[in-house]
Amino acid sequence: MRGIPGLTLWEAARELVEYVRWVSRGEHLARTYWFDLLIALLAIVAMLNVVLGRGSAGAPTTTLWFCLPALAILVLPVFARRWFPFAGPAAYFLLAAGISFVDPLLIPYPESLFPMQLAVAFLLGNLRDVRRAGLGLAIVVGAVATVVYKIPGHSVYQLVFIPVDFAVAWVAGFAVRARAEQAEVAQSRATEAEHAVLEERVRIARELHDVVAHHVSMMGVQAGAARVVIDSDRVKAKESLTAIEVSSRQAVGELHRLLGFLRQAGDEDDLAPRPGLTQLPRLAASMSESGLAVAVSIEGEERSLPPMIGVSAYRIVQEALTNTLKHAAASRADVHVRYCPEELEVEIIDDGRGATAPSGTSPGGLGLIGMRERAALHGGQLTAGPVSGGGFAVRVKLPTSNGAL
Numbered sequence: 414m415r416g417i418p419g420l421t422l423w424e425a426a427r428e429l430v431e432y433v434r435w436v437s438r439g440e441h442l443a444r445t446y447w448f449d450l451l452i453a454l455l456a457i458v459a460m461l462n463v464v465l466g467r468g469s470a471g472a473p474t475t476t477l478w479f480c481l482p483a484l485a486i487l488v489l490p491v492f493a494r495r496w497f498p499f500a501g502p503a504a505y506f507l508l509a510a511g512i513s514f515v516d517p518l519l520i521p522y523p524e525s526l527f528p529m530q531l532a533v534a535f536l537l538g539n540l541r542d543v544r545r546a547g548l549g550l551a552i553v554v555g556a557v558a559t560v561v562y563k564i565p566g567h568s569v570y571q572l573v574f575i576p577v578d579f580a581v582a583w584v585a586g587f588a589v590r591a592r593a594e595q596a597e598v599a600q601s602r603a604t605e606a607e608h609a610v611l612e613e614r615v616r617i618a619r620e621l622h623d624v625v626a627h628h629v630s631m632m633g634v635q636a637g638a639a640r641v642v643i644d645s646d647r648v649k650a651k652e653s654l655t656a657i658e659v660s661s662r663q664a665v666g667e668l669h670r671l672l673g674f675l676r677q678a679g680d681e682d683d684l685a686p687r688p689g690l691t692q693l694p695r696l697a698a699s700m701s702e703s704g705l706a707v708a709v710s711i712e713g714e715e716r717s718l719p720p721m722i723g724v725s726a727y728r729i730v731q732e733a734l735t736n737t738l739k740h741a742a743a744s745r746a747d748v749h750v751r752y753c754p755e756e757l758e759v760e761i762i763d764d765g766r767g768a769t770a771p772s773g774t775s776p777g778g779l780g781l782i783g784m785r786e787r788a789a790l791h792g793g794q795l796t797a798g799p800v801s802g803g804g805f806a807v808r809v810k811l812p813t814s815n816g817a818l
Contacts, residue, residue: 455528462524464481471522475515484523486508487505488505488529490502490503490505491505491533510560513559534579534583535583537552538584538588541594550583690715706746710748722812725811729807729809732784733807736781746763747761752813755814756810759809760809762804762806763804766805796809
């Protein structure tokens with residue numbers, strides 16, 4: 414089958430794709446270099462005006478051998494503005510003033526140079542550097558006044574108001590730059606606010622997971638234990654149901670605290686969890702009541718820790734033990750806390766299924782993601798994985814120097 418004479422359908426499609434690419438490149442070049450193309454067009458028109466107007470009233474008096482190269486050299490610095498944003502446009506006006514001393518009519522005669530000069534004055538006003546922009550205004554006004562002054566028979570009106578026209582173009586460029594900078598500042602603030610909102614959402618999600626989900630998980634474990642013994646041991650079943658009631662009240666209390674923070678947008682400390690390492694024995698007892706024997710040992714001299722370090726260490730232990738209770742089928746877990754001179758080391762090791770544990774305790778699980786976030790928040794490191802002989806270990810190191818958060 415043939416779509417175009419001499420071309421197969423596949424070749425025609427390929428030619429169409431190449432054509433579209435070529436047009437796209439052309440559009441990109443036009444958007445990028447439209448100003449350069451405009452300057453080149455105005456320069457060509459100016460040269461044609463000089464050539465075609467030879468001998469007419471007000472035309473340049475020097476030869477074309479001077480006029481045409483002078484016009485070409487005049488616009489060259491404008492093309493260099495990408496590399497020299499101040500020197501390029503400034504050189505244009507300095508060259509224009511210099512040319513007026515050789516031929517006073519070459520600059521004012523071509524009408525196409527007037528919009529070009531306005532555009533170049535706009536570029537000088539549009540500079541980011543305010544000092545250079547101010548120097549550019551002085552160059553623009555001084556050069557234009559020189560060109561006008563060199564015109565034979567110029568009037569006072571021309572000497573005053575023509576430089577003012579170019580000053581207005583400079584002011585327009587300066588105003589556009591100011592608005593652009595305001596927009597950039599607003600965009601930067603909006604981005605910062607968006608990042609702050611995102612960080613706060615992550616923080617709240619972490620609190621919900623670490624605090625409320627812990628109590629809910631405990632309720633599930635305790636409910637399962639109650640279901641197993643409800644017919645055979647009513648006393649133990651009653652104890653389990655009582656533990657469920659306590660966990661539910663704690664979960665509701667934590668939810669009320671978090672929701673209260675969201676309503677009043679209080680300080681950072683309003684959302685900060687309260688517990689610390691001193692409450693590890695209580696956490697161990699709670700876990701033991703749920704069927705996971707937990708032993709806590711502390712090495713080194715206990716001391717006060719930087720804000721939130723103790724809280725984060727407690728939450729990491731809490732999350733690790735919760736995961737062990739839910740997923741690892743472990744009977745025992747050991748929590749070892751070590752106070753070092755510059756850091757706090759915490760290790761949680763269980764005797765559960767280790768590498769075969771579900772995603773909650775695997776290195777890529779949601780629980781470990783939250784623990785790693787907490788460690789990273791303080792510049793710490795957290796590692797997790799199976800241990801030889803069975804079981805799973807979570808180890809974290811948190812800096813305790815004055816620079817720690």
